[in-house]
Amino acid sequence: FFEGYCNSSLEVCEGRDIKGLYKKARAGIIPNFTGISDVYEAPENPDINIDTGNKGIQECIDEIIDFLSNNGVISSNFAHDLEVDELYDFDEQLAKDAKELEFIEIDEERVELLHVLADGWAGKLKCFMNELELLETLHFKTVTAKDNQRYLQSVPITCHVTADEASRCKGQSRIALRHKKTSEVLAVLEKPTFYANRKEEIASRLFGTQSKLHPKVERIYEEGDFLVTGDRLTVIARILYNDGLDDYRLSPNAIKRLVKEKGADCIYGFQLRNPLHSGHVMLLNSTRDQLMARGYSNPLLLLHP
Template sequence: MSVRSSLIEPDGGALVDLVAAPPRVPALRAEAAALPRVRLAPVDLQWAHVLAEGWASPLRGFMREDEYLQSLHFNCIRLPGGGGLANMSLPIVLPIGDDDKERNGGAPDVALHGPDRGLVAILRRIEIHPHNKEERIARTWGTTAPGLPYVDEAIAPAGNWLIGGDLEVLAPIKYNDGLDHYRLSPQQLTNEFDKRGADAVFAFQLRNPVHNGHALLMNDTRRRLLEMGYKNPILLLHPLGGYTKADDVPLPVRMEQHSKVLEDGVLDPETTIVSIFPSPMHYAGPTEVQWHAKARINAGANFYIVGPDPAGMGHPTEKRDLYNPDHGKKVLTPQHGSWFRETQHTSLQGSSL
C-alpha cells in the first residue's frame, strides 16, 4: 500500500506561535505598565499556555463572542478570511468580574498578570461579552447537574463576563516545578519527530499512570502501523498536565511512573517521546475528545488512540456513566468526525483496539 509521509499540517494550515520575540519584551513591559490589568486564575494561565504555543491553532487568543458562539454551538471556528473551518469543540475563554470590566474603561488592550502577579501577556483589540454560564455548561457537558469538576473549579466561581482578544505572551510559560523540561511545544515536538525520522506519529493521552492494558494498547498500535507499511512510527505519550480533579493521580507522581515505564523497557525509549500536554481537563466526553485529538494534530500526530469513555466520568448525581463509552471513538471516525475529515486533509485514526 501507499503510505503517507510523516507529519500532517496543523489545523488551519499553519502553527500559531504567540510568544513575543525577545527583543520586543522590554517595549512590551513598558506598554503593559500603562494598561488596565486582569489577573489570571491558575486555570486561565494554563489556557494562556495552550494558546501561546499553538495547541489551539488557528486560534490567536481568548475567544471573542463570534468565535465563542461558533465553538459552543458548532464545535468549530471559521478560518481567517473565511477560508474554511477548524475544529474547536471547547470554548477557550477568559472570564472577568464586574470590577475588571469597569477598570478596563474602554481601553483597547489589557495586561494579563499571572496568579503570582507577574506580567504574562498583553491581550489586544479586546471585546467583552456576557458569560452565560448555564448555556456554556449545558452545551459543553450536556447537563447542568451539580458536581461537574471543571465547572466547580473554573466556571461557577468565575466572573459574569468574558474578555477576548489577540494574545501576545512575553515569554514561554514555565511552572518551575521540576517538570518544565517535559513541556514541549507543538513546534518542539515536530522538530523531535523530524529528528527521529518519524513517518507516523501516534498519540496517547492519559491522566493516570500507565497500566498493563495501556502498554499493550500502545505496543499493539505500533505493531499495526508497521504492518500497514510505516517504517518508523513514533509514540507520543502525552499525559495531561493542566487542571485535573482531586481523585486523579498528581502530575509529578504520574511523570515519575512514566519515566520508570521507559526505563524498564515496557515502552521503547527509542520510539517514544514523553511530553506534558498543558491543557486543563473538562471531563466533557465526546465533546472534549475532539479537542484532545485536534491539539495533537497541531503537534504532527496523524494517529490518535482512543479507549473506552475518553474524557468521560461518572454522572455526578446518578449511578451511571455520564456519556456512552463508545461515542468518544465514534466522533473521531470519518463517518462522524466530519470536521476532522474536512480540515485535516488526511484521516485522523481513532481506535479502541
C-alpha cells in the same frame, strides 16, 4: 488544471533508473529516448516546479500539498503546514511597558488556556474567544477563522473577569494579563472588549445541566460576570509550571522538529490520565509491532499524559 514539473537533472534520472532504460538508450538499444538521443523540452512556465533532485520525498510532498491547499484544490484542514502560528514575543521593551498597563488577573485554568493559545494548539484561534466564536463553539462545535474556513472546536477557550476589572479596563487600548498566583505579567491584550459571561448557557451546552453538584458547572458559576477578548493577544513570558515537567511540554512546532530530527516515518499517539501500567505498555508495544509489520521502519510514540 495545473501544470506540474518534476524537475531533476539527467544524472539524477539515471541514478533512479531501476529498469535500466537509460543504460539501454545510451547503448543504442532504445532509439529516440528523451534526454539521451532525443531532445527534452522542459515546460516554459509550470504552475509548480518541484526540484526532486535536491529535495527529499517529504519536502516534495509538503510543497505539493501546500500548493493544492493555497489554490483551493483541497481543504486547508488537511494542509501539512510546516509551522503553526505562535503568539510569543519576548521583546524586553514590550515586557517593561506591560508592567505599567491596567491589568486583569487570570487564574490557573486561564493560564493553561493562554498556554494553549500561545503554543498554537488551538489552530486558527489567536485570542480568547469573542462572543460570536463562543456561541458557534457551543452550538455547532466549530469556529470560523478569518479565511472563512470552519474548524472543529468543541471546547470554549474564554477568559472571565469580574465586573470591577471590566469597568476599570474598559476603553483601554491595551491591558496586561497577570498571573493571579505569582503576579507575573504573562501577556498583553490589544483593544480589549467585554461581554456577558453566559454561565447558564455555557453549562447547559457543555454538560447538559445547570446543577452546581457537577464540579465543573460549580466552577463556571464561580467565574466573573464578564468575558474578555481583543484584537490581538501577545504572550510576553514563557509559561512555566515549575513542576519538573516543563521540558516535556512541547509545542506543535517543537514536536514537528523533533519528529524530523528523529527521522520518524510514522507517529502513533496515546493519551492517558493515569501512570503507565503493564496493560498500557503491552498495547503500545503491540501497536509498534503492527506498524513495523506494515512496512514502517521508525515509528515514534507521542505520549500525552
